[in-house]
Amino acid sequence: MSMVLLLIPALPALLALGALSGHLGGRGVPASVTLTAALAGGFAIVGADPVHLDWLLLGTTLGLGSTAQALLGAAAILWTAAAIAARRLFDGDTGPRFGMCFLLTFAGNLGVIVVQDLAGFYLAFAVMTFAAYGLVVHDESREAVRAGRIYLILSIAGEALLLGGIFMLAAEVGNPAASAIPAAYEELTQPQVVGGLLLAGFAVKMGIAPLHVWLPLAHPAAPVPASAVLSGIIVKGGLLGWLQFVPAGDPALALPGNALTALGLVSAFGAALIGCFQSRAKTVLAYSTISQMGLLAVPVGLLVAGHGDAGLLLPAITLFALHHALNKGALFLAMDQIKHGRRAVALITALPAIALVGVPVASGLIAKGAVKSALPEPFALALTLTAITTALLLIRFLCLIWPGRNASPRALEPVPFLIWLVVVLLGQALPWLYANADDRAYALAPGTLWDGLWPVAIAVVVAGLASEVLKRWPSLPEGDVVSPVERGLRRLYRGVVRRHRQLGDRLRPNRERLAALPAHRLPQHIPEPGIPWVGALILVMTLVLALLYGIPVGVLS
Known part of the structure; x- marks a missing residue:
C-alpha cells in the first residue's frame, strides 16, 4: 500500500518527461492526470495510515491526515477538470513545455498533500512552487513575464524563510514527521523563531498580506485552467504546512500566532475591498482568494497561539478549505465558459459565487457556520462581517462577467462544459456530505440562516448606492502596492x-x-600574486557553504 501511495506524486513527475519530449500532447496529458487523479480519489475516500520509507531521501513518511484527505479529493477533482480544459494548451510549439510544468506542478501539489515528513514536504513544496512559474508565464506576454518575475521574487523570499526555519529545526531534531512536531518544538532552543519563520514562509503561498501581491498579477496572466488550480488547491499547500509543522498551543508561539491572526483579518477585509475596484474578472477572483485565505489564517493563528480548541477548529478549517477549493476552482473554470456569451452559464456561475458569501443553503453556509461556531468572540462576529465585503466583491465579479444585451451566444464545448458543471455541483454537495451532524444542525439553525442573509442584503444596498454615487466605477492597479x-x-x-x-x-x-x-x-607590468585572491575567496566560500550544509545533513543522516 505504501508503494501505491508513493505513486500518487511519482507518476505525474515521471510522465512530465514524456510531456517535455512531446509524446503526450493534448490527449496524453489529460489522460495521465485523470489516471493519477482516480488513484488519488480512491485514497481520498478510504484514507491511508502513515508509513515510513527509510530508503527514500532522509527517511520519508507518507500518509493522510483528515485535512490532507479532504484536500486530496479536491485536488483530484480540480486537476482533472483543469487538464481537460487545458487540452489545447498541450499542443503546438509551447505545448511540451506547458505539459511538463503542468505535470510537475501536479506532482508537487500531490506530494505536499501525502508527504508528512519535513524534508520530503519541502521537496514537494519547492517542486510545486517553481514548476508553477511555467504556468504563470506560459503566454510569454509582457504582462505574463512581469507577473512571473514578481511571483519568483516572492517565492524565493518564501523559500528562504522556510529554509531558515527548516535548518534551525533540523539542526536540533533531525527530520521529524508531522506527528512528532509538538515534541520536537519542546527540544528547540528558539521555538518562537522557528515557528515564526515557517508561518511567514507558508504565508507567501497562502497570499497573506503583505505577501499577497503575486496572486492578483499571476491569475490574470496565467491560462484559465492554471488559475483554477493555483487559486483552488495550490495555495492550500501553505495551509498544510502550517497545520503539520507548526504546533498548536505552544506558549512560545503566542506572538507569531497572534501576528498571523491579525494579518489574516487585514487580508480578509482589505483584499475584498481592493478587489471591488478592479476592472478584470480574474483579478477580482484573485483578491477574493486572498480574502478567503485570510479567513483561514484567523483560526490557524488562534490555534497556534493557543486561543482555540483544536478539536473544534481543525475540522472547521478542513471543511472551509474543501469548500473554498471547489468553489473557487469552479469560478475560475467558468471564465472559459462565460466567453460563449450565454446567460444560463452566468446564472450557473452565480452559484459558486454566492456559496463563497455563505448564503443559505449553499456550501459556504455550512463551512462558515462551522468556523464561526469554533471561533471565540469577537472573531466570530468579524467572520460574519467579512460576508459583507465578500458579497460586495462577488457582486463586482458578476457585474463584470454578465453578458450584455447585445451578446451573441456561441455553441458550448460539451465535454469541458459538463466537467465544469460537475465541479460546480460537487462544490455544493461535498462540503455538506463531509460535515458532521453538529455542523449541519448549526448551519440550519434560524440564527445562522439569518447571519447568512443580512450581510448580503447590506452588500446589495451598498453596491447600488455606490454605483449611483460613483457613476463610473474607479479602478485600482492590479497588485496594489506593487505599482508604487x-x-x-x-x-x-x-x-x-x-x-x-x-x-x-x-x-x-x-x-x-x-x-x-x-x-x-x-x-x-603588474606582477600576479602567488595565489590569486579570487581563487582564495572561492575556496573560503566553498568551505563555508560546505560547513553550513554539512552540519544539518550530518545531523539528519
Missing part, C-alpha cells in the same frame, strides 16, 4: 544612473590627463 514600489525602484535606478554619469563627467578630465602622461612613467 516599482515606480520607486525605477526612480532609484534612474537616480543611480544619473549620479554615475555625473561622476563620469567629473572624472573625464582626470582620465584625459592620465592618458597624456609619458608611457615610461606608467607601469609596464
Whole structure:
C-alpha cells in the first residue's frame, strides 16, 4: 500500500518527461492526470495510515491526515477538470513545455498533500512552487513575464524563510514527521523563531498580506485552467504546512500566532475591498482568494497561539478549505465558459459565487457556520462581517462577467462544459456530505440562516448606492502596492544612473590627463600574486557553504 501511495506524486513527475519530449500532447496529458487523479480519489475516500520509507531521501513518511484527505479529493477533482480544459494548451510549439510544468506542478501539489515528513514536504513544496512559474508565464506576454518575475521574487523570499526555519529545526531534531512536531518544538532552543519563520514562509503561498501581491498579477496572466488550480488547491499547500509543522498551543508561539491572526483579518477585509475596484474578472477572483485565505489564517493563528480548541477548529478549517477549493476552482473554470456569451452559464456561475458569501443553503453556509461556531468572540462576529465585503466583491465579479444585451451566444464545448458543471455541483454537495451532524444542525439553525442573509442584503444596498454615487466605477492597479514600489525602484535606478554619469563627467578630465602622461612613467607590468585572491575567496566560500550544509545533513543522516 505504501508503494501505491508513493505513486500518487511519482507518476505525474515521471510522465512530465514524456510531456517535455512531446509524446503526450493534448490527449496524453489529460489522460495521465485523470489516471493519477482516480488513484488519488480512491485514497481520498478510504484514507491511508502513515508509513515510513527509510530508503527514500532522509527517511520519508507518507500518509493522510483528515485535512490532507479532504484536500486530496479536491485536488483530484480540480486537476482533472483543469487538464481537460487545458487540452489545447498541450499542443503546438509551447505545448511540451506547458505539459511538463503542468505535470510537475501536479506532482508537487500531490506530494505536499501525502508527504508528512519535513524534508520530503519541502521537496514537494519547492517542486510545486517553481514548476508553477511555467504556468504563470506560459503566454510569454509582457504582462505574463512581469507577473512571473514578481511571483519568483516572492517565492524565493518564501523559500528562504522556510529554509531558515527548516535548518534551525533540523539542526536540533533531525527530520521529524508531522506527528512528532509538538515534541520536537519542546527540544528547540528558539521555538518562537522557528515557528515564526515557517508561518511567514507558508504565508507567501497562502497570499497573506503583505505577501499577497503575486496572486492578483499571476491569475490574470496565467491560462484559465492554471488559475483554477493555483487559486483552488495550490495555495492550500501553505495551509498544510502550517497545520503539520507548526504546533498548536505552544506558549512560545503566542506572538507569531497572534501576528498571523491579525494579518489574516487585514487580508480578509482589505483584499475584498481592493478587489471591488478592479476592472478584470480574474483579478477580482484573485483578491477574493486572498480574502478567503485570510479567513483561514484567523483560526490557524488562534490555534497556534493557543486561543482555540483544536478539536473544534481543525475540522472547521478542513471543511472551509474543501469548500473554498471547489468553489473557487469552479469560478475560475467558468471564465472559459462565460466567453460563449450565454446567460444560463452566468446564472450557473452565480452559484459558486454566492456559496463563497455563505448564503443559505449553499456550501459556504455550512463551512462558515462551522468556523464561526469554533471561533471565540469577537472573531466570530468579524467572520460574519467579512460576508459583507465578500458579497460586495462577488457582486463586482458578476457585474463584470454578465453578458450584455447585445451578446451573441456561441455553441458550448460539451465535454469541458459538463466537467465544469460537475465541479460546480460537487462544490455544493461535498462540503455538506463531509460535515458532521453538529455542523449541519448549526448551519440550519434560524440564527445562522439569518447571519447568512443580512450581510448580503447590506452588500446589495451598498453596491447600488455606490454605483449611483460613483457613476463610473474607479479602478485600482492590479497588485496594489506593487505599482508604487516599482515606480520607486525605477526612480532609484534612474537616480543611480544619473549620479554615475555625473561622476563620469567629473572624472573625464582626470582620465584625459592620465592618458597624456609619458608611457615610461606608467607601469609596464603588474606582477600576479602567488595565489590569486579570487581563487582564495572561492575556496573560503566553498568551505563555508560546505560547513553550513554539512552540519544539518550530518545531523539528519
